[in-house]
Each structure stands twice: as structure tokens, then as C-alpha cells.
Amino acid sequence: MDRTPLHPLIAECDAHLVQAGIERISMYILLTGPAGLFREGVERLLREFAQDVEVRSCNCLTSNWPDERKPDCVVMDGDCLRQASNELEAARRHTRTTPVVVLLSEARRQHVDELIAAGVSGCVEKSASSELLFSALQLALAGGIYLPRSLLAASLSEPPTPADTAAQAGTPIPGPHLHLTPRQIEVLALLARGRSNKMIAHQLDVSEATVKTHLTTIYKAMNVTSRGQASAVAARMEKVCDEQLSKAINGRLSVGRLLANMESQHFRPGEILFHKGDSSGELFYVVRGTVRLSDLGIELGAGAILGEIGLFSPEHRRTSTVICQTDCELRTVSAADAIRLYYQEPEFAMYLIQLLAGRMEADKARRA
Template identity: 80%
Template sequence: MYILLTGPAGLFREGVEALLRGFAQDAEVLASNCLTTNWPNDRKPDCVVMDGDCLRRASDELEAARRHTRTTPVIVLLSDAQRQHVDDLLAAGVSGCVEKSASSELLFSALRLAFAGGVYLPRSLVAASLHEPLAAAGVDAAQGLPYPNPHLHLTPRQIEVLALLARGRSNKMIARHLDVAEATVKTHLTTIFKALNVSSRGEASAVAARMERIRDAQVDKAINGHVTVGRLLANMQSHRFRSGEVLFRKGDASGELFYIEKGTVRLSELGIDMGAGTVLGEIGLFSPGYRRTSTAVCKTDCEMRTVSAADAIRLYYQEPEFALYLIQLIASRLQADKSRPA
């Protein structure tokens, strides 16, 4: 696991760097003074941990974070977790804000939650935003999170908006994902905030994390094939392939999967043609020995987005819809192969 730590050099950064090396057995940590639009050494990290106190003074660093959050979880460390600043960071897509006064275990919890696709909020901020003590009815004192009203009514579209908000998506990203105007998203959020009796994105995310309907909406979307995989992979690199070009051969080591944007690919041993909007190469990422199970040849000129094995696994954890999509896809293809005449 490769973690990029950014912030000014000094005792604090050295201390956090030492902690992060203990997060995972194989954790590799690279420290850098700041975050830029290009990764250090052109190597993409599995996660970014930032000194958030620098972000107020460096708008270009915040813009770099906003650019990277779509495909890489970003955790921000803050001395003072003020509501507006945290909301701005959540709107930029960060996966969590952790106070510098927190324990190492809380930092590790935030990292694990980020890798699982969740959003971590500072406990003090969530607690302070409530209008009643943590031990009062309707609040989980151990977690500092409000319980949603079981009789709360939200429309299916509002559930979708809230689910995306809870995963740190900005209004613009939500609008793009749902194919609606950004103004429509703002209108939905105004209604949602009123219904939840909250006043910020952070509070709304805290409530959403406890709502079964949020999770059910994502599961239903994936199971019923409504996941727009192209949008999930929009930031992945696109390549062109010529007709007759071999993408991979049966038995080759599997290091990536492909999303076909244009053209047709033929799986030779199976005699199957796959067209635009199709994912292929996914079985090899999970098969014993990580080997290709068939040969893929471009039947026509093709345009495809390629997703490395590391990015595919990361998306699997970060995007619940993508994970269920892959599981359903692999199961259906294995079933089809099993039913094929010998």
C-alpha cells in the first residue's frame, strides 16, 4: 500500500509519517511539501493524507485535491475542524477530515472507512452540530451520530442525491452523475436538509450514514443494472486499438480490465462479440493465479478505457455500485460459460 503524505516538513509530518507506516504491514509512505496536479514520480498513491491547515492559504492545492478525489481517497488533518471549512472539503470530494488531536486509532479508522467508500467526519463537529446531548434519545453516544427519523419521507431522487452527498460528491458531480442541472441538485439538497433538520453537508452525511434506504438505493441500482460504468471510469486513461490487435491471450497474467467505449472485441475461445458499454477482463483480476481465461481480439478499431488492477480493486471498495456490478457481471458470465455446450 502506497500512501502520499503532504504538508510542510517538520516534527508533525515526521510523526504522522511514522504512524502511517504502521497502518498496514506493507505500507509505503512518501512525504511531500504539497499536493500538485501531477503525482510525485508519476506514481499514483492508494491514498493521500494532507495537512489541511495549509489548504486555507493554498487554493491551488485545494484544486489539486479536488481533481484527485474522484479516483483516490483523500484524508485531511485539521487543527480546528470548523463546520464551513469541513463542508468545503466534503464538497471538494475528500473522504474524511480528522482532527490533529485525535488518536492514531481514529486516524486508522478514518483511513479504513475511506478505503471502503465512506466519509469520515470529526466527532466534535458532529456532536456540536446537534441540538441535544449525545446521550439523549435519537443519538448514538458511542459514535456521535444522529439516528434518522424512521418516518422520514424522501423521494427516490432525493435518496439518490443524499447517497451521493454522503460519499463526498460535490453538487456538480451529483448533477453529472444523475444527468440533471446543478440548480436541481441544490433544490433537492434544500429540501433534504429541511427534512433531516440539518444545516450542513457534514450533518446530512452523518444522518445518511445511518439510513438503510441510502444503502438499499445503491444496492438496488447496481443489481438492476442501472450503474453507469462509463461515468465511474471517466477519469481512467483512454486508449485506441486497431482492428486485429490482441488485447490479451488466454493464460496471460491479468493486470487490468477494459471498458469498451467504441468498437467490438471478440473473445476467441468463447466465440462472443462484446460492444460499446461493456467491461471485459474482470475475471482474470479475481481468478486463481490472476490469469486470463480467454483471448480478446479487437474485431474493429476500438476506443477503450483501461483500469489497472490496483484501481479496479480501489473502485471495488470505494464504489458500492461498481462492486455489485462486477459481482453480478462475473456471476452471469460464469453461468453463461457453464451453460455453454462442451
């Protein structure tokens, strides 16, 4: 079966590589699950998904990618996820930058809700056809979410639950009388972004037991029973949206934590990161060290992001030469990852908008 690449971002990157005289890199899909006939069959099937697709398999998903190589998409055998809490935690971390599609023997609503709340881009039943699997992959790579047809059909035939009714009406539960403390709003805002209890506890500097206590109170107040239902309602709550945006507006978004899984590179003093006018295909986050924007006379240190103007400008060209002043460690964020983060993380989107606006204002002031 002859198929062309389905993801528009990959196709665009291919075009840039061809213009630069670089050989096109094939799509890379990572398949995880117990070894055996099922995994071997799915691996062969995935090789028909796109031209020159590379499929690798491993027993389980961990915090680090196999051979430290980031895939374009992950397909997981999800039947063991409930027992493998470490693997689910790894999936939560990776879904921030990489679409994850989970294969299930049976799509139970609560389980699917939990996976979607964790950031999974799609759930496909193992009884589905190859065309449905490819459709789910295509949608996930484009930034969407794929739900099993059986679950959608059941939703149409079953009477709506209180949570479903509230979500469809666009109102929180139990309406205008809902009261949550500022701390509970913080917990709920992080839950709505797919964060685990452990991640919420770490970010808010509290214990996991405290997070669980807050969630119990939140579920009762909202009249919901699962993380998925709570996330669906939270996404429509003005206070939660305000809290998420406030993190970016007030500088409380931890960009370093958000980009923790990105590839790191090391540079020596005097090494040129890129030249003015170079083609732009990624942005950089400074983990440590100092870099200098030579054309602008600006120095940036740890915690700074650079290269975003060239990445999002119509010409995709660098606006300044950047030189490493000291030993530097930088995390690289590809165009595809940056765009995916922009759509999946509203706080990151607001952070970038503010960053771009601030730098354009500074450039305007320099020219005045």
C-alpha cells in the first residue's frame, strides 16, 4: 500500500530540508507493549501508514526515549496501563510534545476519560479496522483527539449524565453556586492540563495526600466522579481559564519543566548558534550559560527562550546572529513541537505571545 506522509507539519519540514539540500527524514513511530504476535502484527501494519515510515517497538514506555530519539508519534498497547502506573506517568510527560494513541481491547468510558485527561491524543479499540487506526493517527498528528466509535455511539443512545449535560450546556456543576478556594482552582487548572497528582504536588509544593484531599472536595462540589469529567467541566470554567492565563501573564509558567523532555545540546564559548538570515526550524531554551545576540547587543541567560521570531515569521529567517558567551546547555524545540505545544498548552501560547510582543516593542524602541 503506497501512502504519502499525512502530517502537514512533517510535509512542511520535508520541504525545508529539500531546499537546504538535506535528505528527508522518514516519519518515526514508536510502538510499545508486550512482545508477541499482537505487537508484531501492529508493527507490520504501521509500516503501511506513510511512505518511508520507520517503526520501532519496545516493551514499555519510560521517561526517556529509546536511544534518546524522539518519535513523531507513540502507539501504546493500553490494556496494561492501569497496572503500570510508571508507564502512565511517562505517557503523561510525553503527551505534552508527542501525540500518543492507545490501543484498547474494550473502550470503557471512565478509562478513556482518564487517558484523555492525561493528554492522550486518541483511543482505538483493537477490533477496529486498519483504516480507523490510520485515521486516528492522522488526527492525532494534526493535533486533534480521536475517540472510539463505540463510545460515541453509546453516548448518542444513552441518556446524558449530569456531567455531560453541564458540559454540553457550557456551564460548570452545580452552576453559579459552585465555590472553590483559590488553591482548589490551582489544582483544578493543573488537572485540566493533564497533570498527574504527583506533578500537581511538585508544582504547588504540597504533598500528594494534600492534592488527593483537594480533588475529593473538588469532585464532590462539581458533582463528577472522574478526572476526565472534571477536566471537561474545568475547561469551561472562567476561573480555571483565568488561573491558567495568569500563570503565563505573571511569569509563573515553568518553561523549563514544560520543555524538560526536549533534546539538550552543549556549546563552547565563542561557538555560533546560528547566523542572521539563516533558515529557522527551531527555537532554543537556555538551561545554563549566556548567549549574545550580536546584531542587537543583547545577552540572554538561563531561563531565556530565543529563536522564536524566526520560527513564527512568514520568511522563517533568523533576525540576529547568536554567539555563546560561555559554556552553554540549550534545549532544542522543533517547529512541530513548538506548534503542538502552542495548541496543547494555553499557558505556553500566552507566554510566546507576550515574548514576541515584548521583543517587537523593544526592537521598535531601539529604532526610534
